[in-house]
Ligand SMILES: [Ca+2]
């Protein structure tokens with residue numbers, strides 16, 4: 001508004017003076033003077049217009065936020081994995097991705113032999129980084145976001161491998177402004193052995209979340225369950241001959257969680273891929289809830305291959321890259 005007023009006043013003032021000089025008396029009295037005054041007035045008009053434009057530029061409102069969006073910063077300021085996957089919560093205030101690609105581990109079960117050395121997390125626009133020590137890689141595609149300790153803040157669940165000990169699981173948490181390790185599943189104990197997470201949920205309604213995974217899903221896969229607390233997680237029960245991954249696939253989404261009859265059955269394919277098995281967990285044991293005879297395509301999500309009852313959506317636990 002300020003710039004508009006100045007520009008208008010400048011034009012109006014010039015117009016009044018110009019009209020005065022056009023009067024017959026002044027022109028008759030001294031033509032040269034009138035000509036000079038015209039030139040001066042033209043300069044005044046131009047100057048007035050220029051002042052108006054300049055003032056308009058000066059008063060333009062500053063940009064609300066001059067930082068690039070978080071997703072662009074994560075992509076441009078870090079070297080990502082080939083999949084370029086970024087986890088984000090529904091409120092768009094928490095993000096996580098893997099960075100620092102490395103080829104120091106030649107296992108190659110996730111479509112290439114490129115794994116990650118670094119976990120990058122953003123919470124409320126603050127960036128946190130956790131770089132693994134020697135001999136460790138994230139053998140994973142995208143971190144999972146979950147509030148595992150009930151403090152209303154998300155933790156970051158990763159598949160972390162030791163190049164001599166094989167796959168394990170590590171959960172990271174922000175404590176006192178630092179991204180630190182909160183809990184872990186010890187590595188399998190043999191190199192080139194991997195595991196894939198099945199679900200994270202309070203399966204037995206005791207108020208503590210369970211973590212379920214399948215160890216060595218390519219060779220005799222063992223479903224294992226642990227309650228999530230800080231430190232090393234203790235396996236409570238296990239059952240063999242199931243699978244939720246095929247070698248070379250970037251589809252980690254071969255399990256579903258449902259809610260039925262006050263329980264939370266989860267489903268995974270069997271090792272021979274011709275059945276889908278539903279399990280419940282109670283009294284620290286796994287029970288077969290349902291057997292569905294169906295051939296499973298390991299390149300597609302399990303949820304897309306069967307009409308499960310009361311499926312619980314778990315976007316962050318369902319990782320597939322085509
Ligand atoms: Ca939490």
Ligand SMILES: [Ca+2]
Nearest residue numbers: 202204206208
């Ligand atoms: Ca529980």
